[in-house]
Amino acid sequence: MKRTNGFRTGLLSIVAASLLILGSSPLAAKGPLQTQTQQTTLQKAPLTQTRIEAVLKEAYEKFKNDNGGKNADYIKALAEVDPKIFGITLVTPDGKVYEIGDTDAQVSIQSISKVFTAALVIQERGETFLQEKIGVNATGLPFNSIMAIELHNGSASNPFVNAGAIQSTSWVKAKDSKERWFKIKQNMNDYAGKKLAFNEVVYESEVNDNKRNQAISKLLDAYGRMGSDPLEATTVYTKQCSVNVSSHDLGVMGATFANHGVNPVTGKRVLDRKYVPKILAVMATAGLYDNAGDWLYLTGTPAKSGVGGGILAIVPGKLGIGVVSPPLDKYGNSVRGQKAAAYIIDKLGLNPLAQ
Ligand code: GLN
Numbered sequence: 001m002k003r004t005n006g007f008r009t010g011l012l013s014i015v016a017a018s019l020l021i022l023g024s025s026p027l028a029a030k031g032p033l034q035t036q037t038q039q040t041t042l043q044k045a046p047l048t049q050t051r052i053e054a055v056l057k058e059a060y061e062k063f064k065n066d067n068g069g070k071n072a073d074y075i076k077a078l079a080e081v082d083p084k085i086f087g088i089t090l091v092t093p094d095g096k097v098y099e100i101g102d103t104d105a106q107v108s109i110q111s112i113s114k115v116f117t118a119a120l121v122i123q124e125r126g127e128t129f130l131q132e133k134i135g136v137n138a139t140g141l142p143f144n145s146i147m148a149i150e151l152h153n154g155s156a157s158n159p160f161v162n163a164g165a166i167q168s169t170s171w172v173k174a175k176d177s178k179e180r181w182f183k184i185k186q187n188m189n190d191y192a193g194k195k196l197a198f199n200e201v202v203y204e205s206e207v208n209d210n211k212r213n214q215a216i217s218k219l220l221d222a223y224g225r226m227g228s229d230p231l232e233a234t235t236v237y238t239k240q241c242s243v244n245v246s247s248h249d250l251g252v253m254g255a256t257f258a259n260h261g262v263n264p265v266t267g268k269r270v271l272d273r274k275y276v277p278k279i280l281a282v283m284a285t286a287g288l289y290d291n292a293g294d295w296l297y298l299t300g301t302p303a304k305s306g307v308g309g310g311i312l313a314i315v316p317g318k319l320g321i322g323v324v325s326p327p328l329d330k331y332g333n334s335v336r337g338q339k340a341a342a343y344i345i346d347k348l349g350l351n352p353l354a355q
Contacts (some may be wrong), residue, residue: 069327089251110306154223254320311337
């Protein structure tokens with residue numbers, strides 16, 4: 001008790017002394033102004049290789065032993081994935097790669113695939129279609145909510161909840177579901193700049209566990225919102241979720257958005273530049289589901305998570321960030337993934353809303 005009092009007295013004298021040093025204006029001692037100054041300094045510091053490498057290492061060391069969260073288990077195969085996997089990859093728009101940890105370890109892409117299928121739909125059908133047919137608003141409800149559909153007159157609300165994602169899949173132009181799957185897979189390969197592997201084990205497990213998604217697709221069909229057969233679309237959607245990615249792949253996929261739609265490794269344009277901010281806007285609104293607001297408040301970046309443990313965050317024009325770490329929080333977002341990405345964005349002064 002005595003020590004606490006002594007500590008408090010000490011603290012008060014330090015505060016009083018600082019006030020004297022800073023002058024008589026009460027504003028001079030206020031926190032927000034100091035924070036602002038610090039952020040401006042951070043933003044002005046060039047994004048050098050040394051700085052990026054140092055912050056990346058710090059983030060890895062800081063969170064590598066964080067064992068918060070739990071693997072998804074509503075898809076049985078996801079519970080079996082090694083929870084210790086932790087890889088972080090940063091890719092700049094000129095294709096430079098910075099990475100640390102298990103950056104080759106692969107997990108199923110899950111919901112992060114929704115971004116690329118939505119991008120394919122906007123590319124084929126335009127921004128009005130995406131906004132009016134599928135929606136671009138947050139639901140405020142869990143990613144597999146059926147109630148959200150009913151509350152919004154049969155609208156899925158956005159392409160990043162399961163309803164909107166299954167709907168997007170159904171609207172990809174193709175003569176049949178085989179061709180639809182082929183296009184969706186090829187599109188993800190183009191963003192990654194390589195042929196991504198298909199995870200049979202996860203697919204087999206999920207295709208037998210996806211009754212809820214089947215129900216969602218049927219409900220949307222009843223509202224006249226599906227572009228092709230609902231159960232076929234659900235199967236293609238389940239396949240797209242079962243594609244494997246590493247943090248390296250996610251980093252390159254993110255950098256393709258950061259580079260305005262051109263894959264910085266292959267040089268291939270995969271999305272019209274005008275659509276990039278549209279997809280990023282939906283990621284900012286709904287990428288981390290019912291926790292998207294907290295994420296945006298913290299980092300200012302568009303991001304997308306998947307229940308396989310991947311996180312993709314984008315600093316427009318500057319960086320693609322891919323993190324893989326399977327244990328999730330209650331919203332279905334990777335715990336270490338969010339912490340590591342948020343730390344890196346903060347320490348490098350990259351919050352786009354603070355530029
Ligand atoms: N395939 C998963 C599902 O449909 C994707 C969910 C997610 O990653 N949030 O439930």
